[in-house]
Amino acid sequence: xxxxxxxxxxxxxxxxxxxxxxxxxxxxxxxxxxxxxxxxxxxxxxxxxxxxxxxxxxxxxxxxxxxxxxxxxxxxxxxxxxxxxxxxxxxxxxxxxxxxxxxxxxxxxxxxxxxxxxxxxxxxxxxxxxxxxxxxxxxxxxxxxxxxxxxxxxxxxxxxxxxxxxxxxxxxxxxxxxxxxxxxxxxxxxxxxxxxxxxxxxxxxxxxxxxxxxxxxxxxxxxxxxxxxxxxxxxxxxxxxxxxxxxxxxxxxxxxxxxxxxxxxxxx
Amino acid sequence: xxxxxxxxxxxxxxxxxxxxxxxxxxxxxxxxxxxxxxxxxxxxxxxxxxxxxxxxxxxxxxxxxxxxxxxxxxxxxxxxxxxxxxxxxxxxxxxxxxxxxxxxxxxxxxxxxxxxxxxxxxxxxxxxxxxxxxxxxxxxxxxxxxxxxxxxxxxxxxxxxxxxxxxxxxxxxxxxxxxxxxxxxxxxxxxxxxxxxxxxxxxxxxxxxxxxxxxxxxxxxxxxxxxxxxxxxxxxxxxxxxxxxxxxxxxxxxxxxxxxxxxxxxxxxxxxxxxxxxxxxxxxxxxxxxxxxxxxxxx
Numbered sequence: 001x002x003x004x005x006x007x008x009x010x011x012x013x014x015x016x017x018x019x020x021x022x023x024x025x026x027x028x029x030x031x032x033x034x035x036x037x038x039x040x041x042x043x044x045x046x047x048x049x050x051x052x053x054x055x056x057x058x059x060x061x062x063x064x065x066x067x068x069x070x071x072x073x074x075x076x077x078x079x080x081x082x083x084x085x086x087x088x089x090x091x092x093x094x095x096x097x098x099x100x101x102x103x104x105x106x107x108x109x110x111x112x113x114x115x116x117x118x119x120x121x122x123x124x125x126x127x128x129x130x131x132x133x134x135x136x137x138x139x140x141x142x143x144x145x146x147x148x149x150x151x152x153x154x155x156x157x158x159x160x161x162x163x164x165x166x167x168x169x170x171x172x173x174x175x176x177x178x179x180x181x182x183x184x185x186x187x188x189x190x191x192x193x194x195x196x197x198x199x200x201x202x203x204x205x206x207x208x209x210x211x212x213x214x215x216x217x218x219x220x221x222x223x224x225x226x227x228x229x230x231x232x233x234x235x236x237x238x239x240x241x242x243x244x245x246x247x248x249x250x251x252x253x254x255x256x257x258x259x260x261x262x263x264x265x266x267x268x
Numbered sequence: 269x270x271x272x273x274x275x276x277x278x279x280x281x282x283x284x285x286x287x288x289x290x291x292x293x294x295x296x297x298x299x300x301x302x303x304x305x306x307x308x309x310x311x312x313x314x315x316x317x318x319x320x321x322x323x324x325x326x327x328x329x330x331x332x333x334x335x336x337x338x339x340x341x342x343x344x345x346x347x348x349x350x351x352x353x354x355x356x357x358x359x360x361x362x363x364x365x366x367x368x369x370x371x372x373x374x375x376x377x378x379x380x381x382x383x384x385x386x387x388x389x390x391x392x393x394x395x396x397x398x399x400x401x402x403x404x405x406x407x408x409x410x411x412x413x414x415x416x417x418x419x420x421x422x423x424x425x426x427x428x429x430x431x432x433x434x435x436x437x438x439x440x441x442x443x444x445x446x447x448x449x450x451x452x453x454x455x456x457x458x459x460x461x462x463x464x465x466x467x468x469x470x471x472x473x474x475x476x477x478x479x480x481x482x483x484x485x486x487x488x489x490x491x492x493x494x495x496x497x498x499x500x501x502x503x504x505x506x507x508x509x510x511x512x513x514x515x516x517x518x519x520x521x522x523x524x525x526x527x528x529x530x531x532x533x534x535x536x537x538x539x540x541x542x543x544x545x546x547x548x549x550x551x552x553x554x555x556x557x558x559x560x561x562x563x564x565x566x567x
Contacts, residue, residue, distance in 0.1 A: 101356055108328055110356045113348055119318040120353060123325015130287075130308065131329065150349075153318035161310075 003213065004051060012209050015076055016046045020236070021262055022085065023072045028255040030089040032097055036234035036245025038069040040173040040206070041140060044229050045073045047209040048138060048169070052216055056135040058124045059106060062117020063142035063171060064098035070107075071095050079105040115148025117141055118168055122158045125166040139168045144176030147185050152197070158224040159198040167216060167225040168199075171206065173233035177246055194226045206231035236261060269419040270297045270366050272401035276408050277334065278304045287326050291316050291337035293366065298336070316341050320349035320363075327359035332411070338372065339365030339381035343388055343416060354414045355391050362411050363388075368397060368418035368451060369502030369532060370546035377540065381418070382532045385450070385478055386507025388416040395478040397451030398422075399437075400430035403476060407433070420502075421543075423455040425462065435477040436484050442469040444566040445496035445526070446487050450475055450509040453500045453552060460557045468566050470498060475509055480516050488522050496526035496564045502552055505531045528560050 020042060027035045041063070053059065061070050071088065074080045080095075087093040094103050098112025109120050121139035128135055145151060158166055170190060174181055181187045194201045200220035204211040206229025219225040234245030238254050250258070274297055280286060281304035288301055288309045302309040308331075312319040316337060323333040335342065342365040343350065354361050365381055372379035385395045396407045397418040407417065424430060431437050439458045447470040449457045454474030461469050473487065491497050497517075499510040510529040517524055530551045537549060547553045551560070561567045 108357075109324065110352055113352055115317075116321055116349065116353055119321030119349075120325045120328075122318070123322035123327075124329055125325070126310075126322060127326045127329025127331055130326075130331070150315075150317040150321070153315035154321070157312060157315065157318050157322065160313075 003217070008051070009210055012047065012050055015050065016043055016209075017262060019046055019072045019076050021259060022075065023068055024250065024255060024258050026072065026085050026088050027068055028250050028252070029086070031249045032068065032089040033247045033249045034065040034068070034097065035237065035250055036175070036239070037063065037142060037171070037173065038066045039235050039237065040231040040233045041066050041171040041229070042069045042072070043207045043209060044169055044171065044212055045069050045140065046076065047212045048216070049073045049077060051209065051213055053138065054135065056133070058108065058121070058128075058135065058137045060109060060117045060121045060124070060137070060139040061099060061107070061111055062121075062139050063114065063145060064110075064112030066140070066171075067095070067097060067099045070099070074105060114142065114145040115150040118151050118154035118158070121166055121168065122154050122163060125158070125163045126161065128165055129163070135165070137166045139166070141168060141170050142176070143170055143172040143174065143181050143187070143190060144184070146170070146187070146190055155194070155197050155199060155224070162222040163224045164219060164221050167219070167227065169227045169229055171231055172228050173231045175233045175241070175243060175246060179243070189228070191228050194228070199223055200225045201228065202226070203228040203230065207235065269398060269401050269404060269422055272404050272422075273364065273417070273419060274298055274301050276405040277301050279405065280408065281305055285331050287323075287331040287333045289319050289323055289333060289335050291319050291341055293337050316345045317349050320346040320361075321353045323361045324349070324353035324357065324359050327354075327361050328357070332360040332362075334362050334364055336364040336366070338379055339367045339384055339418065340379065343381070343384045347387070350388075350393070350414070351391050355393065358413050360411070360413060362408075362415040362417055363393070364417045364419065366419045368420045370543040371420050373542040373546065374540065377535060380546075382502075382534065383504045383506070384416065384418060385503050385509070389478050389507060389512070397476050397478070399451050399454045399474040399476055400424055402430040403433050407476075418451060420452040423452050423459070425455070425459045428458070435475065435481045436487070437474045438471055438484075439474055440469070440472040442466055442471040444468045445470040445498065445564065446473065446490050447471065447498040447500065448473045448475050448487070448509065448513060449499070450501040450503060453502055456553070457500060457557060460554050461561070464561070464567060469561070470496070470566060478509065478512060480512050483513070483516055483520070488517070488520060491517060491524055492522045494525045496528065497524050498528045498560055498564070500530050500552060500557070501532070502547065503532050504534070505529060526564065528564065530556055530560065
């Protein structure tokens with residue numbers, strides 16, 4: 001992986017701003033919830049797909065409720081059109097609120113029930129290794145998702161098999177469906193637990209593309225890599241950092257307020 | 269049947285797209301598979317949910333994957349992984365459940381698989397329940413898409429030769445009606461019924477795949493003529509061979525006038541024992557089969 005100069009990060013930040021506004025519009029128009037957890041991982045998804053991943057790499061969206069953010073990323077890459085996005089969560093759509101796993105470029109599995117992605121990604125990584133491919137497998141999880149036992153099953157497996165062609169990003173926004181991760185499970189930071197299981201771990205500002213690029217690149221041979229993204233749920237929205245951003249759709253007032261506070265689109 | 273299964277996999281070990289995952293099971297059975305497949309054999313440990321999803325990932329990369337465990341740990345524990353990760357994508361993964369029905373006997377109810385065929389059929393898996401060890405190799409040749417292989421014990425009459433594989437096979441001819449049994453129970457019926465008069469005994473059929481493939485014409489004709497239908501399965505009544513067969517016959521407009529169904533009743537006495545003990549409690553033994561035949565005046 002190579003590193004990038006300031007102009008490339010400026011360019012990416014411009015694209016992220018456009019993606020952010022389009023994501024808000026898509027969720028507002030569709031009256032679809034889960035906007036908070038989509039926004040918290042948008043910077044990482046955009047950075048991953050625009051600067052880090054090659055065309056041979058694989059990606060698994062384990063936090064399937066962030067499907068909207070991923071659709072926006074695929075739109076920004078030209079794999080989905082404006083009219084595709086207009087069908088989001090509408091009747092007859094190929095873009096449901098959680099990915100169906102078929103018919104869309106790069107979406108390999110139906111996700112939405114939490115705790116599946118790390119194992120699916122481990123299978124892809126194992127298959128790639130067996131076929132002696134040099135590609136890399138990326139997986140994005142939520143933080144609440146690590147209350148699923150299957151996630152830890154997968155981590156034990158990935159560590160045991162030394163899967164250094166696997167990187168798991170964890171969107172640690174600290175909020176889940178009905179409380180904070182601290183309130184629900186006494187978890188504020190997952191990093192020590194990942195380290196204890198034997199993974200290579202980095203913990204960074206999940207809204208900083210440069211930090212994401214650096215952390216993803218800083219892997220350890222022979223170990224699966226985990227990048228903990230410290231993020232804000234619903235960042236930039238009136239209900240930033242609040243539980244309401246998990247399920248509720250955004251109102252017209254909230255949408256307009258968010259658009260006002262977001263930089264205008266920049267020519268790119 | 270697990271050794272026969274292992275030998276069938278070993279015979280195909282040269283196929284480089286085969287992968288084998290086990291959930292820490294296979295001592296004194298899968299060592300040869302491990303040796304043959306090398307790094308395509310992985311003991312995933314006691315983590316069945318992970319194992320099934322890993323299989324889906326491997327299948328996405330083009331591998332055909334066997335996932336092996338004791339039957340309930342194979343189909344019940346990772347049910348959602350089977351549904352979401354294998355079935356939605358139609359992946360070429362064969363779940364291999366050792367110990368169908370009450371086969372794990374004294375090990376207790378957690379190790380029994382009584383609703384597996386219904387559960388896997390409902391998800392759209394192709395269910396394979398071999399009657400004879402000889403069935404396994406031809407079954408695996410046909411393995412495509414999400415599949416569930418239910419291994420039991422080959423209980424054929426001593427010295428008997430298994431007929432060539434088919435999803436429906438007549439083991440005995442008979443003029444008194446039709447007896448269809450799922451998997452190994454067909455062998456038990458074969459043993460019990462063989463000495464009886466061909467004129468009055470039922471024809472005995474081994475059924476080994478669900479959902480049902482086309483029902484043989486002679487079976488439909490016999491039932492349609494008013495002769496009794498007897499179904500035996502070491503499986504709960506809901507969603508198993510009996511229900512699926514009745515549904516298929518109804519769709520075909522074949523009216524079943526006399527129907528006897530013996531199936532897994534769970535644990536009616538609240539006591540536990542060998543497979544034979546539980547079969548006996550459910551009428552799935554020689555006494556139970558004889559009782560049915562007597563009630564139908566086939567003896």
